[in-house]
Amino acid sequence: MAPNIRTESLTVSYRRTVVLRQISLEAVGGEVLALIGPSGCGKSTFLRALNRLVEETPGAHVTGRVFLGEMNIYSSAVDVTELRRRVGMVFQAPNPFPFSIFDNVAYGPRLRGVSDAAELRRIVERSLQEAALWDEVRGKLRRPALTLSGGQQQRLCIARALAVRPEVLLLDEPTAALDPVSTEKIEELVSNLRGRYTIVMVTHNLRQAARVSDRTAFFDDGSLVEVGLTRQIFTAPRDPRTEQYLTGRYFP
Amino acid sequence: MNQGRVLHWFALLVALGAAIVFLGLLTDTIREGLPHLTWQFLTTAPDERRGGGGIAPEIVNTVVMVGGALLVTAPLGLVVAIYQAEWQGRVHDGGVIDQVRATWLSVPSVVVGFIVYRVAVAWWHWPLSLATGGLALAVMNWPVMVTVSISALKRVPHAYREASLALGATRFDTVRRVVLPAALAELIDGWGWALARLAGESAALIITAGINVSAHWSVWGPGETLAVYIWYVRTEGVGADAGGVAAATALTLMMFIAVTLWLSGRLADWRRRAGH
Ligand SMILES: Nc1ncnc2c1ncn2[C@@H]1O[C@H](COP(=O)(O)OP(=O)(O)OP(=O)(O)O)[C@@H](O)[C@H]1O
Numbered sequence: 300m301a302p303n304i305r306t307e308s309l310t311v312s313y314r315r316t317v318v319l320r321q322i323s324l325e326a327v328g329g330e331v332l333a334l335i336g337p338s339g340c341g342k343s344t345f346l347r348a349l350n351r352l353v354e355e356t357p358g359a360h361v362t363g364r365v366f367l368g369e370m371n372i373y374s375s376a377v378d379v380t381e382l383r384r385r386v387g388m389v390f391q392a393p394n395p396f397p398f399s400i401f402d403n404v405a406y407g408p409r410l411r412g413v414s415d416a417a418e419l420r421r422i423v424e425r426s427l428q429e430a431a432l433w434d435e436v437r438g439k440l441r442r443p444a445l446t447l448s449g450g451q452q453q454r455l456c457i458a459r460a461l462a463v464r465p466e467v468l469l470l471d472e473p474t475a476a477l478d479p480v481s482t483e484k485i486e487e488l489v490s491n492l493r494g495r496y497t498i499v500m501v502t503h504n505l506r507q508a509a510r511v512s513d514r515t516a517f518f519d520d521g522s523l524v525e526v527g528l529t530r531q532i533f534t535a536p537r538d539p540r541t542e543q544y545l546t547g548r549y550f551p
Numbered sequence: 552m553n554q555g556r557v558l559h560w561f562a563l564l565v566a567l568g569a570a571i572v573f574l575g576l577l578t579d580t581i582r583e584g585l586p587h588l589t590w591q592f593l594t595t596a597p598d599e600r601r602g603g604g605g606i607a608p609e610i611v612n613t614v615v616m617v618g619g620a621l622l623v624t625a626p627l628g629l630v631v632a633i634y635q636a637e638w639q640g641r642v643h644d645g646g647v648i649d650q651v652r653a654t655w656l657s658v659p660s661v662v663v664g665f666i667v668y669r670v671a672v673a674w675w676h677w678p679l680s681l682a683t684g685g686l687a688l689a690v691m692n693w694p695v696m697v698t699v700s701i702s703a704l705k706r707v708p709h710a711y712r713e714a715s716l717a718l719g720a721t722r723f724d725t726v727r728r729v730v731l732p733a734a735l736a737e738l739i740d741g742w743g744w745a746l747a748r749l750a751g752e753s754a755a756l757i758i759t760a761g762i763n764v765s766a767h768w769s770v771w772g773p774g775e776t777l778a779v780y781i782w783y784v785r786t787e788g789v790g791a792d793a794g795g796v797a798a799a800t801a802l803t804l805m806m807f808i809a810v811t812l813w814l815s816g817r818l819a820d821w822r823r824r825a826g827h
Pocket residue numbers: 313318336337338339340341342343344345356
């Protein structure tokens with residue numbers, strides 16, 4: 300069963316600027332939680348705090364707590380490598396490695412010491428199937444990943460993330476760089492992954508949030524303004540800022 | 552015409568002028584050197600007494616010293632570059648290594664040769680030899696290697712590193728499994744370019760490797776390279792056709808450089824294609 304991921308008073312600053320203030324938010328196991336909000340409000344930073352990737356940024360400082368299931372991921376006993384296996388991430392611009400399709404998907408398993416060819420093949424096939432890319436690339440696994448279309452590359456990145464059997468998926472505007480057809484495929488894929496993974500997805504596309512998410516959280520200027528069932532947020536937001544944002548963007 | 556147009560034409564004119572001068576010199580060298588450029592010329596030793604003879608030892612010396620210097624400095628430069636670009640870069644930019652490198656890059660090669668002479672020959676009592684010359688080339692080349700490696704690493708998209716880290720790779724794994732393979736084409740290009748540059752070096756080698764070849768080849772024996780030989784024949788040239796010998800040697804050196812650049816370019820392209 301996919302675990303909950305929950306932040307308690309999460310505060311992140313870069314050098315001296317605070318970009319996330321006291322965020323307490325929970326993604327329930329197996330749900331799709333959408334994060335929306337104006338550009339620069341801290342959505343990506345929030346995601347990157349959930350797999351501690353934010354620590355790779357020079358000058359970033361995190362306080363507060365983040366629980367994956369029962370485990371505080373910022374406690375010193377946590378193995379970051381293992382944490383990032385459990386919490387997969389997909390970025391805004393598709394970023395496959397300049398390797399073959401196969402080697403991209405096999406990257407994570409190989410890191411963890413899987414070297415048996417038959418097992419790697421099984422993992423690669425399973426992951427590509429799960430990412431709804433298998434039918435398009437079967438028999439072409441030796442091709443460079445960068446020869447795929449943008450939409451295929453993004454699904455490859457999802458397959459690459461799934462190959463290490465994560466429990467949580469962080470998607471940072473996964474369709475921002477894609478055409479409508481590829482976007483639809485990714486949305487369908489997210490709907491299919493729902494339930495098996497806890498998914499936190501940042502999106503600027505409000506319709507997308509409305510279509511695929513169970514709950515939606517609205518961020519503004521580093522703070523969590525409100526979170527609720529997606530339908531409620533979109534039809535009856537409690538906070539005037541949410542309403543302004545939704546109407547401003549939705550019905551200009 | 553706007554300024555961009557003017558600049559464009561100006562640049563074109565300068566390039567054209569340079570090309571014409573270069574072609575002129577090249578045809579001159581070819582005309583003078585080609586008659587000398589025989590198989591025998593490439594495979595025999597120079598004739599010390601009567602002048603003339605071949606350039607076989609010079610070819611070997613060039614390959615050994617330049618290759619040796621590159622073999623030693625390429626990995627060292629890469630390690631320093633990795634430390635700077637992949638680790639230190641996160642903490643603070645610039646720093647002592649950068650300043651030393653920038654200064655070192657601007658030191659004239661004769662001066663490097665002189666310093667190496669002072670240290671290796673005067674203090675350590677190394678002979679004027681291939682080893683000492685190779686050391687001078689290595690000393691000259693290391694900041695180049697660091698610079699070339701850093702620029703190759705910097706051209707690897709940051710998104711690759713993030714993808715790797717997000718999959719649970721350590722920084723070390725990320726460098727080894729993603730950054731280096733992705734940078735390899737650029738690195739090969741840089742190594743080829745450095746090799747070509749070193750092959751043309753003469754000033755530092757005159758002081759450290761000597762201006763003759765020994766009858767019994769050894770890394771501890773004197774080792775004149777092609778470039779040094781050209782200088783030697785041109786200035787001290789004895790024998791009937793010093794000009795022809797120098798031109799033929801120059802042609803050989805140019806071919807060596809052209810082949811090096813072509814090979815490294817092909818190798819780099821092949822690596823590049825492997826990823827795309
Ligand atoms: N590496 C960094 N160093 C300093 N400040 C940063 C860094 N990354 C982001 N910021 C700042 O932190 C704030 C939040 O950035 P973040 O990328 O999390 O926003 P976002 O909500 O994802 O925006 P967008 O919708 O445009 O992707 C911004 O003001 C940004 O300028």
